[in-house]
Amino acid sequence: xxxxxxxxxxCGGDPFNFLMSSIKSIQIDMKPxxxxxxxxxxxxxxxxxxxxxxxxxxxxLTLASIERTNGEVHLTMKK
Numbered sequence: 100x101x102x103x104x105x106x107x108x109x110c111g112g113d114p115f116n117f118l119m120s121s122i123k124s125i126q127i128d129m130k131p132x133x134x135x136x137x138x139x140x141x142x143x144x145x146x147x148x149x150x151x152x153x154x155x156x157x158x159x160l161t162l163a164s165i166e167r168t169n170g171e172v173h174l175t176m177k178k
Contacts, residue, residue, distance in 0.1 A: 101135040114143055126158045129178045137174045
């Protein structure tokens with residue numbers, strides 16, 4: 100499993116575009132059976148499950164799970 104920790108990344112731009120481009124970049128490097136866990140903070144990325152599902156679909160990934168704990172969001176996606 101690939102783990103990407105974006106919990107403490109500060110970005111001067113739009114957080115949505117940062118997340119989209121980061122996930123798209125990860126997807127390009129993934130092999131067909133790879134899984135990635137992306138860790139982000141809920142306050143920086145206050146999106147609904149539907150939004151995360153749309154991002155995964157746009158990036159040609161399957162959203163396997165969303166875990167929300169202590170202000171963190173952990174997204175698990177599969178190629």
